[in-house]
Amino acid sequence: MNPLVCVKRVVDSSSEVVLTDDGQGVDGRFAGFTTSAHEEGAVELAVRIAADGGGGATVLTLGDTDAVEQLRSALAVGCSAATHVLADPQAYGPADVAREIAAVVRDHAAAGTPHDLVLLGNDAADTGDFQVGIRLAYELGWPVVNGVSTVSVADGVVTASGAGPDGHETYRVPLPAVVTVLEGGVEPRYPTVPGRMKAKKVLIEEREPVTEPVGPSRVRLVLPPPSPSTVEVLGEGAAAAPAVVDLLERLGVLAR
Amino acid sequence: MILVLVEVSPAGGAVETSREAVTFARDLAAVGGGVPVDVVLVGAPDDALAGVLASYGVRRVHALTGPAYDSFSGAAWAAGLVEVRERAGSVVVMAAGTPRGNEVLAHVAARLAVPMAANVVSFGGLSPFTVTRQVVGGAVLEEMRLAERPAVFTVAGHAVPAAPADVPGAGELVVETPTVAEADLVARVVSTEEPEPDLSGALTSARVVVGAGRGAGSADGFDDLLELVELLDGSLGVSRVVTSLGWRPHHEQVGQTGSRIAPELYIPCGISGAIQHWAGCSSAKAILAINTDPDAPMVTRATHAVIGDLHEVVPAVNAEIRRRRG
Numbered sequence: 001m002n003p004l005v006c007v008k009r010v011v012d013s014s015s016e017v018v019l020t021d022d023g024q025g026v027d028g029r030f031a032g033f034t035t036s037a038h039e040e041g042a043v044e045l046a047v048r049i050a051a052d053g054g055g056g057a058t059v060l061t062l063g064d065t066d067a068v069e070q071l072r073s074a075l076a077v078g079c080s081a082a083t084h085v086l087a088d089p090q091a092y093g094p095a096d097v098a099r100e101i102a103a104v105v106r107d108h109a110a111a112g113t114p115h116d117l118v119l120l121g122n123d124a125a126d127t128g129d130f131q132v133g134i135r136l137a138y139e140l141g142w143p144v145v146n147g148v149s150t151v152s153v154a155d156g157v158v159t160a161s162g163a164g165p166d167g168h169e170t171y172r173v174p175l176p177a178v179v180t181v182l183e184g185g186v187e188p189r190y191p192t193v194p195g196r197m198k199a200k201k202v203l204i205e206e207r208e209p210v211t212e213p214v215g216p217s218r219v220r221l222v223l224p225p226p227s228p229s230t231v232e233v234l235g236e237g238a239a240a241a242p243a244v245v246d247l248l249e250r251l252g253v254l255a256r
Numbered sequence: 257m258i259l260v261l262v263e264v265s266p267a268g269g270a271v272e273t274s275r276e277a278v279t280f281a282r283d284l285a286a287v288g289g290g291v292p293v294d295v296v297l298v299g300a301p302d303d304a305l306a307g308v309l310a311s312y313g314v315r316r317v318h319a320l321t322g323p324a325y326d327s328f329s330g331a332a333w334a335a336g337l338v339e340v341r342e343r344a345g346s347v348v349v350m351a352a353g354t355p356r357g358n359e360v361l362a363h364v365a366a367r368l369a370v371p372m373a374a375n376v377v378s379f380g381g382l383s384p385f386t387v388t389r390q391v392v393g394g395a396v397l398e399e400m401r402l403a404e405r406p407a408v409f410t411v412a413g414h415a416v417p418a419a420p421a422d423v424p425g426a427g428e429l430v431v432e433t434p435t436v437a438e439a440d441l442v443a444r445v446v447s448t449e450e451p452e453p454d455l456s457g458a459l460t461s462a463r464v465v466v467g468a469g470r471g472a473g474s475a476d477g478f479d480d481l482l483e484l485v486e487l488l489d490g491s492l493g494v495s496r497v498v499t500s501l502g503w504r505p506h507h508e509q510v511g512q513t514g515s516r517i518a519p520e521l522y523i524p525c526g527i528s529g530a531i532q533h534w535a536g537c538s539s540a541k542a543i544l545a546i547n548t549d550p551d552a553p554m555v556t557r558a559t560h561a562v563i564g565d566l567h568e569v570v571p572a573v574n575a576e577i578r579r580r581r582g
């Protein structure tokens with residue numbers, strides 16, 4: 001069992017977001033980088049499923065050279081192989097990314113390492129397209145389970161579950177399959193020092209994209225106008241309590 | 257024609273975000289010279305639901321029925337939408353930007369090999385067809401061109417308020433039994449457990465949410481906050497720091513990767529207001545921030561604030577509520 005897990009290098013928007021002059025992307029020069037929490041969940045699941053099935057988890061990213069940092073992070077927490085599709089992710093739409101991932105899945109199968117399970121995040125933290133996993137499933141002709149937080153594999157069947165609108169939902173799907181993950185079902189592990197050392201030694205498979213990207217349908221990015229502050233300060237410390245309760249009464253939220 | 261996927265709650269009503277999407281569709285239809293708005297839903301709608309949809313200006317309600325729709329499958333729902341859209345020739349296919357809405361429309365877009373825009377907040381123009389949507393957890397807006405037909409997109413929650421139409425539609429019911437391939441039923445829900453009463457369902461529908469962030473200090477720092485929750489008959493919502501430190505369970509998290517809430521009043525205590533948290537609480541009608549830092553983004557973006565230590569302010573508020581109740 002050799003699951004493939006897909007992660008994307010994204011700006012950490014906890015810091016201020018600056019756009020490039022052409023409005024086509026986020027200026028990464030002053031930003032920190034991370035992956036989505038959903039993808040951290042997917043990496044943890046891939047590592048556990050690989051360990052249970054006596055195989056190894058492969059991490060994949062499509063990104064520029066710096067994205068190797070995200071591959072190393074996944075290797076440090078238990079992935080055993082990594083594939084880097086070297087390309088500018090801002091020039092790739094979700095259909096393009098799905099096509100490239102599908103090409104890796106086919107090539108690895110041909111080379112003797114089939115990935116019967118591909119795990120992705122439910123949505124990327126930057127573009128938030130909510131599509132790559134589903135488009136990948138159509139590329140491969142596989143079933144796809146979307147937005148689940150726990151995933152396990154036994155006897156060629158993947159069991160996955162997560163919160164749905166009517167309750168906790170469970171899916172059972174024969175492999176091969178694509179699954180997109182929401183954070184919260186598993187606790188991602190922290191990298192250990194030996195884990196980091198080992199990660200540094202893994203030889204990363206680097207490859208070129210297989211086709212020209214169609215591109216995202218982006219016209220441009222803009223920053224939303226800052227909302228003017230109209231905050232009414234009710235007071236400081238415990239002395240503000242009467243003013244707070246006055247407000248609760250005025251808003252009619254003080255149930256009797 | 258514009259086709260909108262409407263989600264039906266377990267109680268049988270059209271969920272608010274779907275009614276928002278229909279409202280958005282109607283505005284779009286007006287720009288397009290008054291093209292009709294049809295909806296697709298799963299199951300047989302009762303008279304009340306059909307009436308509500310008609311009041312929203314809906315021309316036809318296409319109800320997907322048959323064994324393929326007994327339990328959820330994204331591919332089967334998409335197959336139904338695509339079949340209805342092909343017969344009716346819709347130029348736009350829309351849904352609310354909910355987990356189901358985004359999933360089903362991604363299937364539709366993949367099947368029709370057209371782009372999809374998730375979490376659209378506004379419509380730009382017809383030729384070329386452009387929309388603006390939220391990206392980077394709401395920190396950035398993206399203008400997108402949807403050149404192909406149908407234009408496929410989902411509407412971000414609370415981008416427009418749900419409102420009935422000035423002129424109601426016919427709301428004519430059309431029962432549909434699409435042919436769904438076996439392959440589209442492989443990934444379907446096999447069991448659904450009733451939600452725990454106080455899981456995020458209560459959080460997303462609470463009138464008052466008390467928020468707690470790193471300022472709570474430790475897993476033991478929640479007693480006063482929970483008392484306030486009880487006094488206000490509300491729910492507790494927390495920041496990601498709180499869940500990742502294991503102080504509180506993940507289903508209480510508010511934000512980009514947690515629940516999106518829209519209460520009458522949100523009271524974030526010791527939460528800085530990072531953009532990913534803001535993404536989940538910006539729809540609150542009023543926000544009362546309690547924070548030691550007067551410059552915290554949560555304070556400057558709130559409607560009301562108290563500057564101070566939550567461990568002093570919250571117990572004093574609790575005492576004042578109890579005192580007034582006598």
Ligand SMILES: Cc1cc2nc3c(=O)[nH]c(=O)nc-3n(C[C@H](O)[C@H](O)[C@H](O)COP(=O)(O)OP(=O)(O)OC[C@H]3O[C@@H](n4cnc5c(N)ncnc54)[C@H](O)[C@@H]3O)c2cc1C
Nearest residue numbers: 469470471495496511512513526527528532533548565566
């Ligand atoms: C991809 C991604 C997704 C994310 N998703 C989410 C999400 O869904 N939800 C979410 O919340 N975050 C999310 N985050 C994390 C987010 O960026 C912030 O790190 C997080 O919201 C900060 O939590 P906090 O406000 O509790 O902590 P901090 O940012 O550390 O703020 C603590 C605040 O408490 C105040 N304070 C301290 N002590 C006291 C006291 N005694 N009394 C009163 N005030 C006090 C401080 O002044 C400060 O303002 C995400 C991040 C990423 C990268």
Ligand SMILES: Nc1ncnc2c1ncn2[C@@H]1O[C@H](COP(=O)(O)O)[C@@H](O)[C@H]1O
Nearest residue numbers: 006007062120121123124129130131132
């Ligand atoms: N450039 C990329 N490289 C690797 N995986 C990606 C990339 N873009 C998206 N993904 C995966 O697809 C998921 C959904 O992304 P999206 O459809 O863009 O919201 C992400 O959480 C990732 O797991």
